[in-house]
Amino acid sequence: MTESNHRAPLSDVQLRVKALESLLIEKGLVNQQALDAIIDNYENKVGPHIGAKVVARAWTDPDFKATLLEDASAALAEMEYTGIEGSHMVVKENTDKIHNLVVCTLCSCYPWPVLGLPPNWYKSTPFRAKAVRDPRGLLREFGLELSTDTEVRVWDSNAEIRYLVLPKRPAGAEGMSEEELSKIVTRDAMVGTGLIALQ
């Protein structure tokens, strides 16, 4: 990523970040290479495709699924995915009777290691407030009409626990391989704001 217009004066936020970064580098608290590596990793390597692989494996491997629901961090470590902040991951399974929704009411805690960076709407106050006040109404805004006998459970993430939803495997996906399945799993389904349907 490069700055598009070098001739333009730097904005206030650009100046503040550069000032802070250069001071912290001078003090030896961070180094440029490590910062670049983090940016590269989040921009190019970490994303919802990782979570999708985890979900696809859970759908096809009952033992893995059991471990995932019991101790998600251990299951992820098994797949060689570990959390950058070392926070605890908990996976909640959607069933015919239960739909899980993930939010962070404090700020925007999010299962980064498996989903990448959060979308804007996840970080917004309206989303955060409505997830708690009226989750069913919120889901309707995302196009999810849940039957009245489906219980909606809202999981409030925090600095210690990050939640991830294990979506329901869609009907008609019985014959699909783990790899094919991983391609139909969406980020929203893993946050709980989407369902997975076969096209």
Next chain:
Amino acid sequence: MQSPALDVLPELPIGEGGPIFKEPWQAQAFALVLKLHEQGLFTWQEWAEQLGKAISAARAQGDPDIGDTYYNHWLAALEEITTGKGLVTTDLLASRKHQVQQEHQRLHGHDH
């Protein structure tokens, strides 16, 4: 609490992958937090609280907080936590900011 309508949210229609960083400074601010935390300079709990405070403060000043100013809050919280922990001082930050600006103008010239 006021209940802003969700339809004011930018990017509510959802694509795969999701928005990453809109501008380079956002990625830089993001990486700084991760790195400082990794070095043990603050806990993730401390960071979450600091960010929560920055968001509340911005909202109290009228920011609708619909997601587009998120990294502004992130940067404000980063400045707070680094000065609060004595890693830098506000004076140093201000003078360095001035230097960076001077240097940028020297290298790239004025556009007007």
